[in-house]
Amino acid sequence: MKSEEILDDIIGKKICFAGRCAGMLSIDFDNGSEKDVNTEKKEEIALHVQTTWRMVNDTGVLFASSDIFEPSSSNADNEDFDWDVQDANLFDEKLKLWLSNSDYYVASYELGKCGDLVIHFTNGDRLEIIVNETGDVEC
Numbered sequence: 001m002k003s004e005e006i007l008d009d010i011i012g013k014k015i016c017f018a019g020r021c022a023g024m025l026s027i028d029f030d031n032g033s034e035k036d037v038n039t040e041k042k043e044e045i046a047l048h049v050q051t052t053w054r055m056v057n058d059t060g061v062l063f064a065s066s067d068i069f070e071p072s073s074s075n076a077d078n079e080d081f082d083w084d085v086q087d088a089n090l091f092d093e094k095l096k097l098w099l100s101n102s103d104y105y106v107a108s109y110e111l112g113k114c115g116d117l118v119i120h121f122t123n124g125d126r127l128e129i130i131v132n133e134t135g136d137v138e139c
Contacts, residue, residue, distance in 0.1 A: 007109050010045055010119070015104040018095060022084060023068050025049040027127075029106065052130045055098065062125065063094035098125075 016030035027047045054064035071081045072093040083089045087096075102123050110118040115131040 003111060006045070007111065007117075010047075010106045011108065013044065013106050015099075018099060020068060020091065021048075023050075023065070025053060025065065049129055052132050054128050055125060056128060057123075057125045062098060063091055065091075067091035067094060 010029045013029035015027055017026070017028035019026055025048070027049075029045045029047070049065075052065050055062045067090040069083045070090040071078060071083075072088055072090050074093075075081050075088050078088075081088065086092060104125070105122045107120045107122045109120065112118075117127075117129040119127040119129075121127075
């Protein structure tokens with residue numbers, strides 16, 4: 001299946017989960033249908049990003065991939081800061097705040113010649129994913 005076909009499937013979908021596994025961004029898009037609480041499948045499509053990315057809107061950068069390695073406001077003075085502990089870094093803090101502000105639905109996307117991807121949400125925010133590899137590798 002081509003990238004465009006997969007991406008076409010996220011149009012109109014709601015983010016039902018966003019988080020990270022170590023330094024990888026993970027976003028799950030819900031198909032909007034009722035889920036059986038006894039099943040583990042909660043998303044229709046999951047996007048895993050292992051390259052540079054940022055969430056932006058018209059005011060600027062909301063949060064970005066490098067925020068994963070910065071301490072959260074509650075850990076700013078922690079000399080033993082461990083970025084990989086959940087809720088310890090700036091990304092975890094900003095993502096939680098972002099998710100609490102709205103439901104996010106995909107309005108459209110742009111796929112660049114180099115594989116860069118911009119996902120536009122209905123509230124005006126957008127996820128910009130920048131390919132930072134020269135070979136044909138998974139990002």
